[in-house]
Amino acid sequence: MTPTIWRLLAGRTFAAFAGALIPTTLTLAVVRSGSAADLGVVLASELLPMLLLMPVAGVVADRFPARRVVLAADLVRAGAQVATGALLLSGPVRIPGLAALAAVTGAGVAFGNPSARTLVAAVVPAAGRLRANSRLGVATGTAQMAGPAAAGAMTLALGAGWSSLLTGTLFVASALTLGGLRTAPAPLARTRAGFTAELRAGWSETRRHPWFLANVLAHGVWHFAAGLLLTLGPLIAVESLGGAASWVIIAQVGTAGMLVGVWAAGRLPVRRPLYAVAAGASAQALPLAAFALRLPAGVTAGAFFAAMLGVGVLSPLWETEMQRRIPPETLGRVGSFDTLISFAARPLGLAVAAPLAGVTGTAAPLLAAAFLTAAANLSVLLLPDVRREPEREASVALR
Incomplete structure (x- = not known):
């Protein structure tokens, strides 16, 4: 790997590990002296700015150099986490202050996410993006797996305040690492439309790619189903x-399956990436059905391994296909809609799982989610622009 790729990998890993520390730290800090309602307020305070600012952040990602936006977003998150640590170390937990700082963190996530995607496209040549996205998936997946355990251990041993200070330090490390990346020279300046016009243009560009819009909606079904599973799965297991x-x-x-998948994604001879994306996403139906039917633990674990293997394979392929098919000058705006649907759908699944199960039992919503997940993700293969390969067709036409 080149020094630039190493630096990109290190910076994204720092940020992923830091982001994985936050939910566990806040949860342990609040539940020790607050209530479930207080925890809901704090977590919602982080989520709402993400959802509201994501389309705006997409415009910013396309307007400004990605490394500068990522630098600013990481520094904002670092400041919020250092302030959170200071607040937690200063005395009893104060929910309004934690909620306000969580909102600042959520805003940083909103602006950092689309620009992190465009940063890969700006730094990595097209031929190496699948391998780079696969390596990023392994590194960030491992960091996200280790984060909750590290946050729990540090919070229990030293206190939540020190965990938040560590989180802030990691965001500073990410900012210093990614903010100094050398990117390709920017294209010649052009006359820009107003902010609202560019936001509308981003949505118009999104609608111009039926393959993208259909996949994003299908992935939204999968994320909603994942929310159901993460709520009802532990109850059924117990x-x-x-x-x-x-x-x-x-x-x-399941985590092991995901890591195997992202490692393999850059090494498999995949000729039609969107076919593999559809297969990987539809595999999420397996654990949904296994939990609904209350199959033996070994069978259910195998189903979850297969599903997360599919997630691991599809994630780098999906990122690479977006970077290949969508013009780089609109990638931030178009990609922000992908992240927006994902961020919104999973919390919705988490929120409605218990009420649905209270009315129908656990089997019905899980089986319905399994059917809808498979149907929605496999149906995208019916679209002509999913089946075609633009670059390959263009090369054939030139012969």
Whole structure:
């Protein structure tokens, strides 16, 4: 790997690890002296700015150099986390202050996410993007897996304030690492439309790619189903699969599957990436059905491994296909709609899972989600521009 790729990999890993520390730190800090309602307020305060600012952040990602936006977003998150640490170390937990700082963190996430995607396209040549995205997936996936355990250990041993200070330090490391990346020279300046016009143009560009819009909506179904699974799966594991330990084992098996998938994605001879993306996303139906039918723990763990293997394969392929098919000058805006749907759908699934199960039981919503996930993601293969390969067709036409 080149020094630039190493630097990109290190910076994204720092940011992923820092982001994975936050939910566990806040949860342990609030539940010790607050209530479930207080925790909901704090977590919602981080989520809402993400959702509201994501389209705006897409315009910013296309207007300004990606490394500068990522630098600013990481420094904002670093400042919010250092302030959170100071607040937690200064005395009793104060929910309004934590909620306000969580909102600042959410804004930083909103602006950092689209620009991190465009940064890969700006730094990595097209031929090396799949391998780079695969390596990024392994590194960030490992960091996200280790983050909750590290946050829990540090919070229990030293206190939540020190965990937040560590998080802020990691965001500073990410800012210094990614902010100094050398990118390709910017194109010649052009006359820009107003902000609102560029926002509308981003949506128009999104609608110009039916393959993208169909996949994003199908992925939204999958993320909604994942929210159901993450709520109802542990309950079913405790009731029918051998207790809480069985859920921990199943979750870890799934994490291993994801890491294997992202490692393999850059090495598999995939000729039609969007076919593999559809297959990987539709595989999420397997654990949904396994939990709904209360199959043995070993079978359910195997289903979860297969599903997360699919996630691992599809993630780098999807990122690379977006970077290949969408013009770089609109990638931030178009990609922000992808992130927006994902961020919104999973919390919705988490929120409605318990009420649905209270009315229908656990099996019905999980089986319905399994069917809809498979149907939505496989149906995108019916679209002509999913089946065609623009670059390959263009090269054939030139012969």
